[in-house]
Amino acid sequence: MELFANQVLAGIATGAIYACMALAVVMIYQAIDHLNFAQGEMAMFSTFVSWQLMQWGVPYWGAFVLTVAFSFAAGIVIERLLFKPLAKAPILTNVAGFIALYAIINSVAGLIWDFTIKQYPTPFGSSPFLGSQLISTHQAGMIGITLLMLVLLFFFFRFTRVGLAMRAAASLPESARLVGINTSWMIALGWGMAAAIGSIAGMMIAPVVFLEPNMMLGVLIYGFAAAVLGGLSSPFGAVMGGFLVGIFENLVGTYIPGVGNELKLPIALALIIVVLVVKPAGLFGRAIVKRV
Amino acid sequence: MTAMLNVKDLRAYYGQVQALHGLSFSLNEGSLTTLLGANGAGKTTTLRAICNMVRSTGAIEFEGKPIGTRSTENVVRLGIAHVPQGRGTFTNMTVEENLQLGAISRSDKNAIGADIERMYEHFPVLKQRYTQQAGTLSGGEQQMLAVARALMLRPRLMLLDEPSFGLAPLIVRDLFRILGKINREEKVTILVVEQNAQLALELADQAHVIETGRIVMSGNAKDIANNEDVRKSYLGY
Amino acid sequence: MSAAEEVEVVTEGQAVEAVPKRAMTLGYGTSLIVLAVLILIPLFVKNFIIFQMTMLLIYALAVMALNILTGGSGQFSLGQSAFYAVGAYTSAILMEHAGMNYALTLPVAGIVCFGFGFLFGQPALRLSGVYLALATFALATAMPQLLKLGYFEHWTGGVQGLVVTKPDAPFGLPMGQDMWLYYFTLAVSIGIYLASVNLLRSRSGRAFMAIRDNEIAASAMGVDVALYKTLAFGVSAGITGVAGGLGAIAVQFVAPDGYTIQLAISLFLGMVVGGVGWLPGSIVGSAFIIFVPNIAEGISKGLSGAVFGVLLFLVIFLVPHGARQVAIVAQQLAAKLKKN
Numbered sequence: 001m002e003l004f005a006n007q008v009l010a011g012i013a014t015g016a017i018y019a020c021m022a023l024a025v026v027m028i029y030q031a032i033d034h035l036n037f038a039q040g041e042m043a044m045f046s047t048f049v050s051w052q053l054m055q056w057g058v059p060y061w062g063a064f065v066l067t068v069a070f071s072f073a074a075g076i077v078i079e080r081l082l083f084k085p086l087a088k089a090p091i092l093t094n095v096a097g098f099i100a101l102y103a104i105i106n107s108v109a110g111l112i113w114d115f116t117i118k119q120y121p122t123p124f125g126s127s128p129f130l131g132s133q134l135i136s137t138h139q140a141g142m143i144g145i146t147l148l149m150l151v152l153l154f155f156f157f158r159f160t161r162v163g164l165a166m167r168a169a170a171s172l173p174e175s176a177r178l179v180g181i182n183t184s185w186m187i188a189l190g191w192g193m194a195a196a197i198g199s200i201a202g203m204m205i206a207p208v209v210f211l212e213p214n215m216m217l218g219v220l221i222y223g224f225a226a227a228v229l230g231g232l233s234s235p236f237g238a239v240m241g242g243f244l245v246g247i248f249e250n251l252v253g254t255y256i257p258g259v260g261n262e263l264k265l266p267i268a269l270a271l272i273i274v275v276l277v278v279k280p281a282g283l284f285g286r287a288i289v290k291r292v
Numbered sequence: 293m294t295a296m297l298n299v300k301d302l303r304a305y306y307g308q309v310q311a312l313h314g315l316s317f318s319l320n321e322g323s324l325t326t327l328l329g330a331n332g333a334g335k336t337t338t339l340r341a342i343c344n345m346v347r348s349t350g351a352i353e354f355e356g357k358p359i360g361t362r363s364t365e366n367v368v369r370l371g372i373a374h375v376p377q378g379r380g381t382f383t384n385m386t387v388e389e390n391l392q393l394g395a396i397s398r399s400d401k402n403a404i405g406a407d408i409e410r411m412y413e414h415f416p417v418l419k420q421r422y423t424q425q426a427g428t429l430s431g432g433e434q435q436m437l438a439v440a441r442a443l444m445l446r447p448r449l450m451l452l453d454e455p456s457f458g459l460a461p462l463i464v465r466d467l468f469r470i471l472g473k474i475n476r477e478e479k480v481t482i483l484v485v486e487q488n489a490q491l492a493l494e495l496a497d498q499a500h501v502i503e504t505g506r507i508v509m510s511g512n513a514k515d516i517a518n519n520e521d522v523r524k525s526y527l528g529y
Numbered sequence: 530m531s532a533a534e535e536v537e538v539v540t541e542g543q544a545v546e547a548v549p550k551r552a553m554t555l556g557y558g559t560s561l562i563v564l565a566v567l568i569l570i571p572l573f574v575k576n577f578i579i580f581q582m583t584m585l586l587i588y589a590l591a592v593m594a595l596n597i598l599t600g601g602s603g604q605f606s607l608g609q610s611a612f613y614a615v616g617a618y619t620s621a622i623l624m625e626h627a628g629m630n631y632a633l634t635l636p637v638a639g640i641v642c643f644g645f646g647f648l649f650g651q652p653a654l655r656l657s658g659v660y661l662a663l664a665t666f667a668l669a670t671a672m673p674q675l676l677k678l679g680y681f682e683h684w685t686g687g688v689q690g691l692v693v694t695k696p697d698a699p700f701g702l703p704m705g706q707d708m709w710l711y712y713f714t715l716a717v718s719i720g721i722y723l724a725s726v727n728l729l730r731s732r733s734g735r736a737f738m739a740i741r742d743n744e745i746a747a748s749a750m751g752v753d754v755a756l757y758k759t760l761a762f763g764v765s766a767g768i769t770g771v772a773g774g775l776g777a778i779a780v781q782f783v784a785p786d787g788y789t790i791q792l793a794i795s796l797f798l799g800m801v802v803g804g805v806g807w808l809p810g811s812i813v814g815s816a817f818i819i820f821v822p823n824i825a826e827g828i829s830k831g832l833s834g835a836v837f838g839v840l841l842f843l844v845i846f847l848v849p850h851g852a853r854q855v856a857i858v859a860q861q862l863a864a865k866l867k868k869n
Contacts, residue, residue, distance in 0.1 A: 035659055082842065089849035092599070096801040099794060100841035107834025161396060168382055168393050175380035178343065179441065180368040180397030221666075228663055266671030273664045277655045 007250045013139040015246020020201035021223030022238035029232045031190020038101035040220030046071040046199030075195025079188045109213040120206035142204040237284025296321040302350035304341045311337045313505040324475045324482045326492040329502035335485040373442035377453040383427030394444025411440040432463035452484040489526035493517040579707045586718045589815035592799035594768035600806030602761035603741030608665030611672040612766040614788035616773025621691045621783040638774035639767045646766020650759030669793045676785040690784025804853025813852035
């Protein structure tokens with residue numbers, strides 16, 4: 001029983017990584033109705049920017065704030081330059097665009113900062129949290145930051161005019177235009193916010209997985225899975241999905257014999273698919289009824 | 293009276309198909325005008341073309357300004373509210389959020405609260421349901437909400453696309469009574485597209501008849517209602 | 530008033546826009562010209578280029594298989610690399626362990642993959658859009674790991690993989706192994722292409738397209754949606770399996786890491802570049818995924834990924850509907866010239 005409890009705790013610790021990323025995934029899904037395959041790379045690039053700032057002597061929280069601001073602006077610029085022209089193109093063409101963006105960012109980051117693994121600092125320290133070896137103060141801090149972002153997002157969407165306008169633009173673009181909302185800019189804003197949230201996720205994740213151009217590859221897949229599991233329409237669901245995926249993955253690794261590190265991912269994904277077959281809108285998502 | 297809206301030689305296209313063939317009309321400030329016509333005559337397309345929601349050519353002037361090249365949201369921001377066919381309700385938001393969205397492009401934030409209260413006076417049923425998801429409202433209530441949402445813009449001109457569609461006759465009467473009141477008391481110019489010609493002609497003071505993308509008759513609503521052709525084609529007696 | 534729209538009107542919200550049935554294929558004249566070029570080129574080029582052209586055909590088959598699934602029935606898959614792997618291993622194992630003739634292993638690979646795809650299509654029925662993408666993605670990531678498992682090592686060769694012998698030209702034909710394999714692949718490809726064209730023109734093809742355009746309307750017309758959707762998965766997987774088998778013979782080697790998610794992504798890009806729903810575009814898409822990474826590497830070694838991304842962006846900016854759009858514009862130009 002103690003083994004089980006420990007593995008769940010360890011799962012929550014890893015799950016925090018996925019939850020963080022899943023929040024960014026849900027953000028972009030709300031804005032553009034699609035998953036952005038380049039999102040992990042954007043987060044990785046942001047994390048490198050913050051690392052570079054720290055190398056230049058900027059203190060941690062200063063670099064943190066500057067990076068979030070940079071990422072927000074970069075997200076908007078990417079949307080305006082590369083994806084606004086594709087707004088009328090088929091969805092699959094947009095997906096190809098995400099893959100192209102992925103290749104570009106990954107390759108440029110590799111050229112600027114090369115592919116060697118770098119240490120990345122944490123502001124929370126890395127001693128055991130409340131005496132537990134399984135969860136460090138950094139991981140506890142990461143969970144705290146994730147929950148804080150969740151609360152902020154909730155207030156933003158519920159109680160601000162911009163948040164209301166973004167929700168309207170996402171759910172019914174035509175009606176939104178008819179009340180005077182510039183839906184095209186709402187999409188850009190969604191990109192900016194997703195990039196900003198992604199940059200926070202990257203900076204939280206980097207101390208755990210170390211900083212290098214491919215650091216987000218696995219994380220993004222888990223982030224997608226978490227967001228899909230929790231329901232793509234719900235930030236709360238995404239965070240819960242993140243923790244659940246973390247726990248899933250740990251339990252699978254512990255209790256199913258012969259599952260090495262490499263089979264963990266497919267098995268976790270398979271479990272998620274089973275959940276989806278039973279509950280297609282995800283655990284916390286709202287089923288969307290399409291009119292025909 | 294000056295013309296508030298001037299539409300000249302409007303042609304609209306869906307892909308390769310032309311839906312409007314050089315349509316011209318104007319609306320007087322403060323008037324309540326109805327656009328009559330059979331299915332597919334181009335009534336909805338006319339409203340959509342005014343808000344630039346369909347590809348079109350021609351000249352559209354609102355209060356002396358050409359608006360043909362403005363995007364939909366910028367047309368709306370001039371004070372043209374459009375209640376679309378099917379109502380366009382934000383079904384997964386609350387009634388109150390829907391009303392707030394109606395006012396989202398306004399800059400006088402302080403007056404919005406008072407306007408919402410005023411809407412609740414016009415439509416008491418909305419007040420009872422203000423925290424409910426708009427999707428749970430009945431069709432009639434959603435239509436009231438759609439009109440209220442459009443009024444939250446404090447529009448100069450309101451375009452309504454088949455407000456009576458799918459509603460019970462009693463509710464339609466009620467809705468049209470409120471529209472008349474809004475037109476008189478709030479000085480909102482109204483252009484309403486209707487299938488229910490009889491009701492529309494009772495309510496309106498001006499009327500235009502559209503056939504296959506052209507205006508074939510214009511004038512005083514009473515005269516139009518008495519016209520023999522119109523009676524036969526649209527009123528059925 | 531709003532800017533003039535593109536040549537075609539795209540319905541928003543639909544993953545795949547409706548393609549008229551005839552537009553999915555090529556006219557006779559053009560087909561014959563393409564065929565002649567494909568037959569003649571190997572006579573004038575070096576062996577390595579012949580090998581690349583063989584791979585071009587093989588990937589074109591795999592891209593076309595995905596195109597039948599996505600362009601034909603509106604389902605999306607990031608798991609094609611898994612079917613390709615199963616086909617490759619089936620051929621390799623039959624040749625090396627059972628000593629079967631290489632040509633005979635291909636139908637077996639096709640049938641095995643058809644069954645696999647058909648079975649996979651069952652749970653996939655409940656999923657669509659991003660969910661189906663995730664499910665097929667899971668399949669693609671799992672496949673290399675499954676192939677490495679110790680249980681199957683006797684057959685699969687584990688991480689090491691299997692070496693496959695390259696066949697000689699039969700009947701003492703005076704041509705090298707590469708050239709023979711090229712013509713063999715060409716013949717198989719043409720056969721499968723013609724069969725696919727006929728399939729899409731048949732009753733089943735119409736059922737696929739009805740499902741793609743509107744699933745609910747299709748079921749109201751009496752199309753057995755579940756059957757045809759799983760069938761589309763089966764057919765797509767079967768063709769991919771044959772391509773995989775051919776690939777194994779051409780590369781003379783199968784190993785788990787040759788069939789990662791990257792292959793699935795490449796095939797997806799090939800479909801988009803070629804034009805979703807347009808079968809002849811598959812060969813253009815295949816050329817893109819084989820040659821553009823090489824070109825990118827040639828332009829800049831350190832930034833090859835970025836160059837590839839930029840080239841891909843250029844293509845989708847200029848022709849968001851892929852090679853099909855180019856073909857349509859060319860056709861219209863030709864029609865205009867004829868009139869004058």
